[in-house]
Amino acid sequence: MKRARKLAKASTARRASKPTKRLGKLAKRAGRPKTSSAAKVIVRKLVPSLRAATNSMAPPSSAKRGRIVRGGLIQMSNPLNDITAPVAKVAQAMLDKHLPMIDEAGRRGVQILCLQEIFNGPYFCPSQDSRWCDIAEPIPGPTVSVMQQYAKKHHMVIIVPLYEREMAGVYYNTAAVIDADGTLLGKYRKNHIPHTNQFWEKYFFKPGNLGYPTFQTKYAKIGVYICYDRHFPEGARLLGLHGAEIVFNPSATVAGLSQYLWKLEQPAHAVANGYFMGCINRVGTEAPWNIGKFYGTSYFVDPRGNFLATGSETKDELVVADMNLDMIEEVRRTWQFYRDRRPDTYGDMTAQLP
Numbered sequence: 123m124k125r126a127r128k129l130a131k132a133s134t135a136r137r138a139s140k141p142t143k144r145l146g147k148l149a150k151r152a153g154r155p156k157t158s159s160a161a162k163v164i165v166r167k168l169v170p171s172l173r174a175a176t177n178s179m180a181p182p183s184s185a186k187r188g189r190i191v192r193g194g195l196i197q198m199s200n201p202l203n204d205i206t207a208p209v210a211k212v213a214q215a216m217l218d219k220h221l222p223m224i225d226e227a228g229r230r231g232v233q234i235l236c237l238q239e240i241f242n243g244p245y246f247c248p249s250q251d252s253r254w255c256d257i258a259e260p261i262p263g264p265t266v267s268v269m270q271q272y273a274k275k276h277h278m279v280i281i282v283p284l285y286e287r288e289m290a291g292v293y294y295n296t297a298a299v300i301d302a303d304g305t306l307l308g309k310y311r312k313n314h315i316p317h318t319n320q321f322w323e324k325y326f327f328k329p330g331n332l333g334y335p336t337f338q339t340k341y342a343k344i345g346v347y348i349c350y351d352r353h354f355p356e357g358a359r360l361l362g363l364h365g366a367e368i369v370f371n372p373s374a375t376v377a378g379l380s381q382y383l384w385k386l387e388q389p390a391h392a393v394a395n396g397y398f399m400g401c402i403n404r405v406g407t408e409a410p411w412n413i414g415k416f417y418g419t420s421y422f423v424d425p426r427g428n429f430l431a432t433g434s435e436t437k438d439e440l441v442v443a444d445m446n447l448d449m450i451e452e453v454r455r456t457w458q459f460y461r462d463r464r465p466d467t468y469g470d471m472t473a474q475l476p
Contacts, residue, residue, distance in 0.1 A: 188448035191341045193368065193398075194232035195420040195441040196223050197433050199406030200244040209243075209256040216242045217265065221272070223440050228276030230442055233302070233341045236281040236370040238404045238420075239349050240295065243285070245374040245404070248320040248411035255326070258287035261298050261309050274304035279339040281346060283372040285326070286311070295327040295348055297372060302340040310335060312348040313357060319379055320413045323350070334360040342367045342447060349373040352387050352401075355394065356471065362395035362460070367447050370400045376414030384419060389427040396425045396454045398445045405436055425453040 202215040220241065227235045239245070242265060246254040259265060265284060273280045279302050286296035286309070295312040311330030315323045334357050336345045345366035351357055352371050361369050371388060375381075384403070392399045405418040420433040422443035431443035454460065 188446040191368070191445050191447060192231050192233045193400050193422055193443055193445055194227040194230070194235040195370075195400050195402045195422070195433070196220060196227070196235070196237050196241075196439075197402055197405050197418045197420045197441065198223070198238065198241075198438045199404065199416075200408050203244065203409040205410050209253060212244065213242045213257050216244075217268070219438075223438070224272050224280070225276075226440055227442075228272075228278055230440070232276075232278055232440075232442060234279040234281075234339065234344065234368065234400075236372055236400055236402055237283055238402045239283050239372040239374045240285050241283050241372070244408045245416070246411075247323050247326055248413050250322050250325045254285075255287075255293060258285040258293050260288075261286050261296060262306055266298050266300070266306060269298070270300050270304040270306065273300045273302060277302045277340075279341060279344070281344075281370050281372070283348065288328075292328055293326060294330060295323070296330075297346045297348060297370075299337045299339070299344070299346065301337075307337045307339065308335060310346040310348070312351060314351045314354050316350045320411065321350075321379075334364060336361060336364040336366045345369045347371045349375065352391070353383075355391065358391040358395055362397055366395075366397055367450055368398040368400060368445065369395075371402065373401065373403045374416060375403055377417045378414045381417055381419075384417075385421075385429075389423045389429075392423045392425055393427045393457075394459060396450055396457065396459065398425065398447075398450075399423050400443075405434075405438065425449055 198219060200216055201219050202212045204212070220237065224235065243257050261284060266282060269280050269282045272278070280300045281297050282300060283297040286294040288294060296309050298309045299307045301307050309332065311332050312327065313330040315327050315329050317324040334345065336343050343365050345361035345364065347357060347361070347369055348371065352373070358369065369391070375384070388399050388401045400422050402420045403418055404416040407415055417435045418433050418437070418439065419435055420439070420441045422430040422441070422445065424430055424445065430445065431441050433439045433441040
């Protein structure tokens with residue numbers, strides 16, 4: 123027992139002397155004399171209190187990081203470009219291709235995920251072929267049901283753009299919003315419907331009738347714009363007025379038509395309205411229409427117009443970025459666009475002019 127006590131005492135003494143020995147070595151290297159025994163005692167007493175003081179000065183992790191939300195965007199090419207294939211088979215192939223990447227988003231900690239416009243099929247609007255109406259489904263419906271399971275599995279908000287069937291002959295270009303617990307919060311229907319340059323959307327879609335809703339999810343209040351909507355600043359402002367912190371714009375657009383606008387308009391919306399945007403475009407070319415290359419380049423942009431993450435022009439890809447939502451307050455205290463707007467002077471904007 124005496125031997126054990128002596129060994130324990132010697133071990134404690136060795137551990138206590140290590141910091142002062144290191145100080146002595148450092149002093150010697152610097153050409154200064156070794157620390158005296160009195161100084162060693164003082165150091166031993168002071169080191170624990172200095173450590174405690176330093177730790178107490180460090181802000182908690184939440185204060186360091188702010189209100190961080192991790193967003194994800196999936197850009198993807200259509201795997202089955204066969205005009206003879208049944209529409210249901212084409213839709214299933216695209217859904218099956220997305221599911222592993224949705225799981226990847228879950229593994230990477232994505233909290234809000236947005237898919238591309240009419241994600242579960244090709245961009246069929248060049249065809250003006252009514253057989254593509256068979257891809258439309260109700261919301262809620264079978265695809266939303268699948269996505270609700272994935273949202274719940276990964277505790278992840280998912281924005282699901284679909285071709286929606288409201289009733290026989292009435293169809294919308296829609297995005298369903300599912301919360302992190304699998305609850306369907308609602309939907310946005312695309313308001314601005316183009317009919318130009320092989321984007322013959324009026325053949326397939328009725329203009330939206332739900333206004334510009336926002337959705338309070340577990341992680342942030344979000345809004346949705348869809349593709350051609352992005353050319354209209356009015357709806358983008360209304361989403362901000364309705365409290366959106368992040369606006370997602372799922373799209374399908376090709377290089378020859380709009381690429382020069384892709385990184386202009388949406389950063390401008392983010393800056394003018396003081397919110398984040400997540401902008402998604404599909405990739406690849408789609409037979410038999412071959413209207414051009416869908417150029418991807420999906421990205422997140424912050425309220426100052428800075429790009430946080432950008433996808434490639436050609437690859438199937440999950441684009442991920444962390445957004446500090448505290449920036450919204452900071453930016454809006456400088457740029458008081460909501461304070462200084464003059465709605466009393468905008469009457470003509472709601473009139474059918476010219």
